[in-house]
Amino acid sequence: MKRSLHFFDFGITLLVLALIAHSTFAPRSRMWGPVFSHASRHCDSVAVTFDDGPNEPYTSEILRILKTDHAHATFFLIGENALTYPGTVREILRDGNEIGNHSFTHTRLIEEGGSKMAWQVDHTQDVLEQITGVAPRWFRPPYGTRDPRLFPKTRREDLRVAEWSKMSRDWTKPGVDRIVSRTLKHLKPGDIILLHDGDNTIHGGDRSETVAALPFILAGIRARGLTPVTVSELAARSGGKYYSNRTDWRDSKPDPTE
Numbered sequence: 001m002k003r004s005l006h007f008f009d010f011g012i013t014l015l016v017l018a019l020i021a022h023s024t025f026a027p028r029s030r031m032w033g034p035v036f037s038h039a040s041r042h043c044d045s046v047a048v049t050f051d052d053g054p055n056e057p058y059t060s061e062i063l064r065i066l067k068t069d070h071a072h073a074t075f076f077l078i079g080e081n082a083l084t085y086p087g088t089v090r091e092i093l094r095d096g097n098e099i100g101n102h103s104f105t106h107t108r109l110i111e112e113g114g115s116k117m118a119w120q121v122d123h124t125q126d127v128l129e130q131i132t133g134v135a136p137r138w139f140r141p142p143y144g145t146r147d148p149r150l151f152p153k154t155r156r157e158d159l160r161v162a163e164w165s166k167m168s169r170d171w172t173k174p175g176v177d178r179i180v181s182r183t184l185k186h187l188k189p190g191d192i193i194l195l196h197d198g199d200n201t202i203h204g205g206d207r208s209e210t211v212a213a214l215p216f217i218l219a220g221i222r223a224r225g226l227t228p229v230t231v232s233e234l235a236a237r238s239g240g241k242y243y244s245n246r247t248d249w250r251d252s253k254p255d256p257t258e
């Protein structure tokens with residue numbers, strides 16, 4: 001009896017650990033707080049997002065491609081990179097795109113103490129507001145990881161948390177064709193597409209594959225009758241409703257047969 005109780009406890013512990021891991025890492029879990037990972041499936045748009053910049057020359061190349069296509073995107077900026085390229089940050093907004101807060105140094109926030117976590121949010125918000133005169137409305141945590149301490153801090157800065165529903169793992173440099181096909185495969189209205197103009201760090205990184213893939217991704221979005229927009233625009237076109245259900249989490253993973 002004692003022995004089986006032990007196994008029972010072990011099973012419960014495993015289950016709880018799995019639940020905590022999912023709530024922390026899955027882009028669509030809203031257990032720790034509300035998360036925007038996709039919009040209504042009946043809207044006419046998808047959001048295009050770029051993380052980890054600014055990172056030149058790639059951010060400016062991306063801006064040129066978006067402008068040519070009359071497309072808009074949200075750039076989740078690392079505060080320290082924004083200080084390196086303040087002109088690029090202003091350029092993003094001049095073109096009608098949106099900036100979001102992606103922490104100051106791109107650390108795993110769940111490994112930080114509460115005050116350091118707050119600083120990562122607040123200081124980046126201050127830096128971006130000083131550079132542009134505009135306070136970002138969205139926060140995307142580095143690596144998408146969240147825990148219950150994060151949401152009071154983002155709420156205090158009037159930030160909403162945005163994740164994604166579609167990714168190509170472009171940061172692994174899988175080749176232009178794969179970035180395009182992984183993004184467009186099963187793309188649905190309301191999706192939030194994750195791409196990168198930086199490299200998970202404050203040291204830049206080569207994003208030429210993502211830049212080369214972008215015109216094909218935009219063409220694919222248009223071919224499906226959808227409009228590429230910012231996260232705020234997507235939320236507005238979705239009637240302010242947004243979702244974080246987990247049913248199609250699988251869609252974000254690359255096709256194992258590739």
Ligand SMILES: [Zn+2]
Binds near residue numbers: 102142
């Ligand atoms: Zn990032």
